[in-house]
Amino acid sequence: MALIVQKYGGSSVGTTDKIRAVAKRIVERKEKGDGVVVVVSAMGKTTDQLIGMAKEISQNPNKRELDMLMSTGEQISIALLSMALQELGYPSISLTGFQAGITTEGAHTKNRIKDINIENVKKHLEDGKVVIVAGFQGINEDGDITTLGRGGSDTSAVALAAKLNCTCEIYTDVDGIYNVDPRMYPNAKKLDSISYEEMMEMASLGAGVMEARAVEIACKYNIPIYVALNNGEKLGTYIKEYDETMEDRIITGLTASDDVLMVTINNVPYKAKNIATIFDRIAKHNVNIDMISQTASLDGYVNVSFTTSKEDMYTIDEITKELKKEIRTIEVYKEENITKISVVGIGMMKQSGVAAKVFCIFSNNDIEFKQVTTSEISISYTIDSKDKQKAVAALAKELNL
Amino acid sequence: MALIVQKYGGSSVGTTDKIRAVAKRIVERKEKGDGVVVVVSAMGKTTDQLIGMAKEISQNPNKRELDMLMSTGEQISIALLSMALQELGYPSISLTGFQAGITTEGAHTKNRIKDINIENVKKHLEDGKVVIVAGFQGINEDGDITTLGRGGSDTSAVALAAKLNCTCEIYTDVDGIYNVDPRMYPNAKKLDSISYEEMMEMASLGAGVMEARAVEIACKYNIPIYVALNNGEKLGTYIKEYDETMEDRIITGLTASDDVLMVTINNVPYKAKNIATIFDRIAKHNVNIDMISQTASLDGYVNVSFTTSKEDMYTIDEITKELKKEIRTIEVYKEENITKISVVGIGMMKQSGVAAKVFCIFSNNDIEFKQVTTSEISISYTIDSKDKQKAVAALAKELNL
Numbered sequence: 001m002a003l004i005v006q007k008y009g010g011s012s013v014g015t016t017d018k019i020r021a022v023a024k025r026i027v028e029r030k031e032k033g034d035g036v037v038v039v040v041s042a043m044g045k046t047t048d049q050l051i052g053m054a055k056e057i058s059q060n061p062n063k064r065e066l067d068m069l070m071s072t073g074e075q076i077s078i079a080l081l082s083m084a085l086q087e088l089g090y091p092s093i094s095l096t097g098f099q100a101g102i103t104t105e106g107a108h109t110k111n112r113i114k115d116i117n118i119e120n121v122k123k124h125l126e127d128g129k130v131v132i133v134a135g136f137q138g139i140n141e142d143g144d145i146t147t148l149g150r151g152g153s154d155t156s157a158v159a160l161a162a163k164l165n166c167t168c169e170i171y172t173d174v175d176g177i178y179n180v181d182p183r184m185y186p187n188a189k190k191l192d193s194i195s196y197e198e199m200m201e202m203a204s205l206g207a208g209v210m211e212a213r214a215v216e217i218a219c220k221y222n223i224p225i226y227v228a229l230n231n232g233e234k235l236g237t238y239i240k241e242y243d244e245t246m247e248d249r250i251i252t253g254l255t256a257s258d259d260v261l262m263v264t265i266n267n268v269p270y271k272a273k274n275i276a277t278i279f280d281r282i283a284k285h286n287v288n289i290d291m292i293s294q295t296a297s298l299d300g301y302v303n304v305s306f307t308t309s310k311e312d313m314y315t316i317d318e319i320t321k322e323l324k325k326e327i328r329t330i331e332v333y334k335e336e337n338i339t340k341i342s343v344v345g346i347g348m349m350k351q352s353g354v355a356a357k358v359f360c361i362f363s364n365n366d367i368e369f370k371q372v373t374t375s376e377i378s379i380s381y382t383i384d385s386k387d388k389q390k391a392v393a394a395l396a397k398e399l400n401l
Numbered sequence: 402m403a404l405i406v407q408k409y410g411g412s413s414v415g416t417t418d419k420i421r422a423v424a425k426r427i428v429e430r431k432e433k434g435d436g437v438v439v440v441v442s443a444m445g446k447t448t449d450q451l452i453g454m455a456k457e458i459s460q461n462p463n464k465r466e467l468d469m470l471m472s473t474g475e476q477i478s479i480a481l482l483s484m485a486l487q488e489l490g491y492p493s494i495s496l497t498g499f500q501a502g503i504t505t506e507g508a509h510t511k512n513r514i515k516d517i518n519i520e521n522v523k524k525h526l527e528d529g530k531v532v533i534v535a536g537f538q539g540i541n542e543d544g545d546i547t548t549l550g551r552g553g554s555d556t557s558a559v560a561l562a563a564k565l566n567c568t569c570e571i572y573t574d575v576d577g578i579y580n581v582d583p584r585m586y587p588n589a590k591k592l593d594s595i596s597y598e599e600m601m602e603m604a605s606l607g608a609g610v611m612e613a614r615a616v617e618i619a620c621k622y623n624i625p626i627y628v629a630l631n632n633g634e635k636l637g638t639y640i641k642e643y644d645e646t647m648e649d650r651i652i653t654g655l656t657a658s659d660d661v662l663m664v665t666i667n668n669v670p671y672k673a674k675n676i677a678t679i680f681d682r683i684a685k686h687n688v689n690i691d692m693i694s695q696t697a698s699l700d701g702y703v704n705v706s707f708t709t710s711k712e713d714m715y716t717i718d719e720i721t722k723e724l725k726k727e728i729r730t731i732e733v734y735k736e737e738n739i740t741k742i743s744v745v746g747i748g749m750m751k752q753s754g755v756a757a758k759v760f761c762i763f764s765n766n767d768i769e770f771k772q773v774t775t776s777e778i779s780i781s782y783t784i785d786s787k788d789k790q791k792a793v794a795a796l797a798k799e800l801n802l
Contacts, residue, residue, distance in 0.1 A: 058487070061484040064494075065481075065483045072476045075470075
């Protein structure tokens with residue numbers, strides 16, 4: 001029996017009519033004789049609505065309880081999808097993250113999958129059932145319900161595919177991976193295929209289609225991911241091992257992310273211990289930071305800037321309060337109107353000069369950048385958000401995207 | 402440390418504002434030094450909305466999946482209530498039925514609590530936390546999420562109180578137990594106390610305030626239940642062992658239930674085996690039936706009538722289909738406009754003549770009844786629903802309720 005894992009995102013199951021349509025698509029696959037595992041997200045805006053209720057009660061709700069709350073969104077969709085399949089006459093069973101054997105580790109709302117005990121899923125597959133698993137969730141060793149963070153359903157799907165050693169199909173409301181987000185740049189081109197490494201970079205740099213963590217797991221277990229429109233009408237994009245068909249591209253994609261909070265800490269007494277204290281405290285609160293820059297000042301003090309996600313705003317405030325007790329001289333500023341622009345391509349490993357070219361394009365278009373970071377296959381710049389459209393258009397045009 | 406179990410119903414937690422108000426009430430109790438376990442229902446009409454979505458997908462949704470779906474309602478309220486308590490500075494933890502150790506047995510959507518492994522609840526109480534448990538739900542031995550049927554949160558609360566050997570307070574939108582539903586009879590009187598036995602009868606006969614199953618558990622473990630308004634402003638009603646303060650009442654209460662489906666099966670060939678087949682089939686589908694009557698006919702056929710709950714309508718249709726294959730002569734009719742009127746009182750055990758008096762009242766008021774059943778402490782009559790108001794008013798007046 002061939003196996004397939006399909007994942008349907010929130011917009012694909014936004015209404016009961018859409019859930020019925022998804023059930024029909026699953027039946028088409030089932031009729032080909034394949035064993036089907038389906039991972040679903042919460043219906044439409046359910047997760048946002050749940051978070052909205054939590055915010056009515058607390059500006060900074062307890063994260064264990066937030067996980068308890070948010071995990072209900074997927075539980076609703078799996079139950080309804082299973083009912084829809086049975087209404088079409090196909091045996092099926094819905095499983096919460098816990099029932100599907102998904103154990104997690106890490107901090108609440110940002111858990112990682114630790115392992116999947118796949119036995120229960122396999123048992124139901126062997127019974128001929130379509131197995132419908134709640135994405136985005138698991139259970140930790142304390143028996144608490146946990147979530148994997150935004151986009152975590154992709155991770156659930158790919159991790160299940162890895163355990164079952166089969167392809168993972170991600171059905172969503174976009175018809176594949178584009179070299180630039182078409183909402184920002186209408187002439188963007190859809191890619192037939194993209195390597196795991198490039199997709200990981202693009203995902204972590206803000207391309208919303210796939211989560212980096214999910215691609216990382218697919219890469220590790222060499223599980224192909226196919227991203228396509230949820231009605232199956234157009235050919236989508238394969239995310240897979242780098243091969244010769246991709247070799248002639250220097251730059252595969254361009255991303256722009258507005259989810260950037262730039263934090264600047266001024267007047268830090270210039271001692272290594274102080275800088276260590278700052279970043280140690282940030283790490284202890286499970287805040288991921290991205291670009292870091294430090295400027296020396298003349299009088300024995302330094303200024304440190306770093307970027308993080310806007311969702312960590314309140315945690316940053318807590319950290320700041322703690323730090324001010326220990327390093328009394330510091331002043332902290334937060335800037336929200338920051339965009340991170342990145343160019344990604346494995347071809348950049350072999351060909352230099354991309355960074356220089358981008359500097360040149362920025363200069364010709366009067367765009368100032370604040371920070372720059374590079375990896376082997378990407379270069380990222382933070383700029384003022386007001387320059388975003390101009391920067392995307394100029395880069396996409398000059399780099400032939 | 403004194404312990405208390407409090408239960409707040411759906412209308413008490415219908416909005417985030419109401420949830421915050423409940424959190425304040427819990428804090429008042431906590432401040433007295435008591436250990437508090439709280440059981441909550443789903444917010445307002447959540448359960449109905451979830452069932453509505455299920456019905457959009459299937460007229461007769463799979464019951465395992467319906468349990469999976471409905472259990473999310475309580476999971477949302479426990480998470481939000483725990484956030485609200487922590488926002489007030491009080492440590493708390495929310496637990497699903499499964500996490501609270503509540504195991505169940507029986508059929509999906511109609512489970513019974515099998516046992517509660519109270520260790521996890523006790524551990525968190527010892528840590529000084531308010532423990533917030535999802536009512537209405539548990540987990541069966543297959544690891545499936547189960548629900549206890551409508552009103553099951555009362556059962557969850559009383560069962561937890563039984564395990565912790567403490568009083569159970571049920572806070573709701575009515576201020577206690579009345580001898581007649583005040584919406585039907587404005588002159589109804591609130592009872593200071595009522596015996597377990599009377600309350601069980603009244604609950605199973607349709608008084609909506611408490612579920613019979615919950616009172617049964619309280620009776621078995623001799624746990625007092627206190628039913629009161631959720632804002633604590635008025636004195637409520639104690640449900641407890643029968644004592645001398647209750648002895649001078651012959652009739653304690655009058656109930657009227659519209660949740661009656663009367664099923665009549667005509668033309669059953671008169672053999673004991675046929676009647677056995679009918680009721681055996683009903684039992685196998687976990688449909689509870691109430692009043693049964695049988696009328697002989699002249700030509701070797703009999704007609705059988707019984708009443709059940711309207712929620713079993715679709716299951717009855719399935720049973721009917723099966724039965725028609727085996728007993729081909731039968732014709733099945735369903736009647737929905739039926740009301741069951743009951744009078745309840747332990748005093749009836751010592752004093753006879755209540756049935757005769759009711760017959761007389763019905764006759765004087767031109768009310769026809771269809772079926773009668775009696776227990777040691779109650780008499781019930783089914784009547785046409787159009788006569789309900791007239792019957793309630795006449796009985797309440799003539800019996801001095």
